[in-house]
Amino acid sequence: MTKEQPTPDQVRLRLHVEDRQPHDPGQHYVVRLRAPDDYTAQRSYSVASDGEDPLIELLVERLPDGEVSGHLADVAEVGDVLEVRGPIGRWFRWDTRTPAVCLVGGTGVVPAVAMLRTARRLGRTDLLRVAAVGRDPEHLPYAAELARAGALVAYTRHDGGDRTRGVPTGAELRALADGAQVAFVCGSPRFVGLATPLLIEAGVDPTTIRVEQFGASG
Incomplete structure (x- = not known):
């Protein structure tokens, strides 16, 4: 180890x-x-x-x-x-062939990082789009790697690049989710409660959303 x-x-x-x-x-x-x-x-x-x-x-x-x-x-x-x-786990895994969008928060970015690394190795980065949300760069795991991979990185307490602080907007998510056939949401119960409705408002079919949430006893 x-x-x-x-x-x-x-x-x-x-x-x-x-x-x-x-x-x-x-x-x-x-x-x-x-x-x-x-x-x-x-x-x-x-x-x-x-x-x-x-x-x-x-x-x-x-x-x-x-x-x-x-x-x-x-x-x-x-x-x-x-x-x-x-x-x-079978429910939350990405098959690397289906167009997908991820909306992940905090340490919930981890499975999206695995998806991005796998997509890069297979040459299928066009099939995967990621939005990652964190308080600031110091608290969002893999923030630099996510940004390099082209993910939308949104900070709730920090302005980043051309983007002011705040959760992803409906327009941002609609652009990411366009054409996606499966959506992955991962984060705390509070984040999941926010993220899932945002994806639905962005036009994602709720039956395609797969959720993984965690907490102190998860």
């Missing part, structure tokens, strides 16, 4: 998994911690890496009183062996 901490509350892990099955963008792994008395705690984390990457990349946000995130952020060290299970 390798570990880096891009912000005080975020940890990026890259893991070698023996006999790993290739994952699809949008899938996740479960990380389980096991105490000497056999007490266990586990949490699911979306994969940021492309399926052809020899390592799986996970982004962990330290949560208040989070057993797993606190351990991974403050206790786990480079070279530690972790118990993981995956890849998991």
